[in-house]
Structures are given as C-alpha cells and as structure tokens.
Amino acid sequence: MRIVDIIDKKKQGKELSKEEINYFISSLTDKSMPDYQASAWLMAVWFQGMSEEETANLTEAIINSGETIHFGALSKKIVDKHSTGGVGDKVTITLIPLLAAAGIPIAKLSGKGLGHTGGTIDKLESIPGFSTTLTLDDMHKQVEEIGVAIGQQTQNLTPADGMLYALRDVTATIDSMPLIASSVVSKKIASGADNIILDVKYGSGAFMKTPEDAEKLAQLMVNIGKILNKSITAVVTSMEEPLGRAVGNALEIIESMEFLKGNIVTGDIAELTYDFGVIALLQTGRFIDKDTARDYLKELIHSGKAIEKFKELIEAQGGDSSVINDYSKLPQANHKIEVKAETDGYVENIDAYKVAYGCKLLGAGREKKTDSIDYSVGVYLNKKTGEKVTSGDILYTIYANDGEKAEECKKYCNKAYKFTTGQPASNKQIYAIIK
Numbered sequence: 001m002r003i004v005d006i007i008d009k010k011k012q013g014k015e016l017s018k019e020e021i022n023y024f025i026s027s028l029t030d031k032s033m034p035d036y037q038a039s040a041w042l043m044a045v046w047f048q049g050m051s052e053e054e055t056a057n058l059t060e061a062i063i064n065s066g067e068t069i070h071f072g073a074l075s076k077k078i079v080d081k082h083s084t085g086g087v088g089d090k091v092t093i094t095l096i097p098l099l100a101a102a103g104i105p106i107a108k109l110s111g112k113g114l115g116h117t118g119g120t121i122d123k124l125e126s127i128p129g130f131s132t133t134l135t136l137d138d139m140h141k142q143v144e145e146i147g148v149a150i151g152q153q154t155q156n157l158t159p160a161d162g163m164l165y166a167l168r169d170v171t172a173t174i175d176s177m178p179l180i181a182s183s184v185v186s187k188k189i190a191s192g193a194d195n196i197i198l199d200v201k202y203g204s205g206a207f208m209k210t211p212e213d214a215e216k217l218a219q220l221m222v223n224i225g226k227i228l229n230k231s232i233t234a235v236v237t238s239m240e241e242p243l244g245r246a247v248g249n250a251l252e253i254i255e256s257m258e259f260l261k262g263n264i265v266t267g268d269i270a271e272l273t274y275d276f277g278v279i280a281l282l283q284t285g286r287f288i289d290k291d292t293a294r295d296y297l298k299e300l301i302h303s304g305k306a307i308e309k310f311k312e313l314i315e316a317q318g319g320d321s322s323v324i325n326d327y328s329k330l331p332q333a334n335h336k337i338e339v340k341a342e343t344d345g346y347v348e349n350i351d352a353y354k355v356a357y358g359c360k361l362l363g364a365g366r367e368k369k370t371d372s373i374d375y376s377v378g379v380y381l382n383k384k385t386g387e388k389v390t391s392g393d394i395l396y397t398i399y400a401n402d403g404e405k406a407e408e409c410k411k412y413c414n415k416a417y418k419f420t421t422g423q424p425a426s427n428k429q430i431y432a433i434i435k
C-alpha cells in the first residue's frame with residue numbers, strides 16, 4: 001500500500017477502504033509520511049468530501065491512534081457535552097456542575113480559546129489555583145470520588161487529530177465537514193463517554209455561518225455515532241449574538257456562578273442550560289418527561305446543590321473556592337468603562353463576532369495556542385436584543401488594562417449594536433435537535 005495511491009484515489013472522488021484509512025493514519029502518527037503528502041490528502045478530502053462510512057472509519061482510526069479513557073461500569077452513565085465554539089458560551093460551566101449534582105457523572109476534556117471563540121479551560125483557569133492539567137488517571141479517580149472532572153486535552157488522547165489539525169490550520173482545510181466531524185467525535189469517544197451531547201453553533205460568532213450547514217454537520221456527527229455504537233444528540237443553536245451578558249474569562253465565571261446560585265432565572269444562558277440538562281437526563285434514562293426533568297434541575301439550583309458541586313469541583317482541582325462568595329479574588333481589570341446609548345429604541349441585534357473581536361483586542365483571546373491571555377478583561381452587555389434603550393442608558397461595559405485597547409474595543413462594540421424603533425421578536429436559541 002502506498003500513500004500516493006491513497007491520495008490519488010481520493011483526488012478522483014473514490015471511497016477509501018477502512019484499511020487504506022488506517023494505513024494513512026498510522027503513517028501519519030509514526031511519521032513515515034511527510035507533511036506534504038498528508039496536506040495533499042487533506043486538500044483532496046476538502047474538494048471531494050467523504051462518505052459517512054469513510055468518515056466513521058477515519059474517526060475510529062483517530063481514536064485508535066492513542067490512549068482512550070475507560071470508566072468501566074460508569075461509562076454507560078457518563079455524559080460529555082461539547083460545543084463547536086462561540087462567544088460568551090459558558091454553558092459547559094453552568095451545565096456540568098448541575099448534571100453532576102443530579103448524579104450524572106461528567107468527564108470533560110476541553111480546549112483553550114483560539115481565534116475569536118472563548119475556551120472553557122481559559123475561563124476555569126481564571127479561578128486562582130484551578131488546575132486543568134489532569135492525567136487520565138487523575139480524571140478517572142476524581143469522577144469516581146465527586147462525579148465530575150474537567151481537564152485539558154492530553155497529548156496521548158487522539159494524537160492523530162492534533163497532527164491533522166495543525167496541518168488543516170495552515171492548508172485552509174479547517175472547514176471540511178468530514179474533517180470537523182471526525183475531529184470532534186473522535187475526541188468525545190476517546191474521552192470515555194457513551195452519552196455525548198453536541199452543541200453545534202451557527203451564526204456570525206460561529207464557524208458554521210448558516211443553520212442549514214450546521215444541521216448538516218450535526219446530522220453527520222450523529223450518524224457517525226450510530227455507526228460506532230455511541231449515543232450522540234446534536235443540538236443546532238444560534239450564535240448570532242453572544243450568549244449571556246459576559247464575554248471574557250473571569251467575567252464569564254462570575255456569570256456562571258450567578259446562574260448556579262439561582263440569581264439568573266431567565267435569558268439565553270438559563271434557557272440553554274436547562275435545555276441541555278433535560279436532554280442529558282432523558283438520554284441517560286433518568287427521566288422520560290421533559291417538564292419533570294426541568295423542574296428537577298431548577299430545584300437543584302434553588303436548593304444550592306448545584307453551586308455546592310461547583311465548589312467541590314474547584315477544590316478538587318486546586319482552586320480557591322472562596323471566589324464563589326468573593327468575586328474580587330478573581331483577576332481584576334484596572335479600567336471599567338461604561339459606554340452609554342446615544343439614541344432611544346430597542347436593541348435589534350448584537351453581532352457576536354464584532355464583540356468577540358473587540359474582546360480579543362483587549363487581550364482576552366489568542367491567535368495561536370501558545371499566546372498568553374489576560375483573564376481579567378472583557379465586555380459586559382448591559383443591554384441585549386429585545387431590551388428597551390433610552391439615551392443615556394449604559395449599553396455595555398468594557399473591562400480593560402490598556403486605555404488605547406479599550407478605545408479600539410469600543411469601536412467594534414459600537415458597530416456590533418443595531419437598533420430599531422419597535423420591539424423585535426425574541427431570538428430562537430435552538431434551531432434543531434438531531435438524534
């Protein structure tokens with residue numbers, strides 16, 4: 001078998017066999033194949049696509065390229081939730097303690113933010129002392145002890161995916177649905193969960209720009225799960241505007257804790273957290289009725305059990321849990337700049353990408369994974385879509401450590417806001433649920 005023949009076969013749009021895909025991935029990981037051949041294959045896939053069976057075989061080969069986590073009898077109960085990336089998307093942080101408080105084991109491997117999208121790991125690491133560098137054994141032990149663990153992606157887990165992603169990033173092949181699907185699903189399955197919930201974003205702040213494309217990607221990932229005997233539910237959700245009001249690492253931790261304390265009862269964060277929680281409870285067989293499941297989750301919030309589980313998680317991973325009652329212990333920005341409205345009306349839309357780019361200018365985001373970030377900076381949206389605005393009201397607040405950067409951020413956030421004279425219809429958060 002020769003790599004050049006595999007490249008040529010895919011270039012012609014023919015379907016690769018499982019053996020050919022396995023050979024390609026093994027040649028990648030043992031470094032017997034040069035990068036230029038792997039890059040040529042990626043470009044052939046980008047142009048010709050892959051069938052569902054090919055994509056499932058690629059996913060399985062990536063899983064088998066490294067270690068996998070095994071939780072034994074717990075695997076059937078463990079849930080893993082993954083988002084394809086967004087702006088202000090803190091649902092993983094609000095959902096995981098809630099599900100763990102419900103007795104559903106959670107083993108979550110997350111990533112750092114890249115580009116304009118925020119990363120769960122960065123947000124959690126804004127908590128003083130919180131460590132996400134867990135070994136696979138650490139995660140296994142912690143899930144058994146307190147029912148929840150959140151760690152960084154390890155090099156030993158799906159190493160082929162890391163190699164392919166590095167090449168996709170520099171060969172303009174990131175936006176290939178088979179490559180995206182195999183990357184996401186392989187990491188989730190290798191993480192040891194049998195029950196997987198995928199939040200597939202679309203809109204200005206997401207990688208998929210239309211709901212139709214997001215739905216295609218979601219369906220592909222669900223179908224791969226079926227081929228590989230895993231239960232995957234994909235939820236296609238809007239990322240036209242930021243989720244919640246906070247965008248920025250420490251700011252999003254505060255908003256997450258406010259929800260877990262029961263202080264945020266309406267809005268998109270509450271709606272999506274409960275929606276995903278209900279899906280998890282139904283998927284694992286804990287409940288069969290959506291309304292009963294939702295009422296149960298709300299009771300976990302209002303009883304204090306959810307925030308208590310978050311406290312356990314922080315302490316288990318070396319963090320200072322006193323931040324729950326004292327937000328001043330989180331990283332603090334030097335400047336707080338309140339930007340006021342200059343007109344009357346209603347907020348019609350807030351462009352998620354423009355807000356994210358403004359936050360990135362402040363230092364909240366990174367261009368490449370090795371860049372350092374500022375945990376303290378960000379933007380708080382005092383007014384969101386559908387809300388009435390009177391001239392002089394605070395529209396949004398910038399938290400910054402550099403005055404010039406704050407002014408640049410302000411330019412983008414001003415452009416992000418669109419106004420109308422009449423109250424607009426509320427945005428629909430969920431476009432489709434596929435399982």
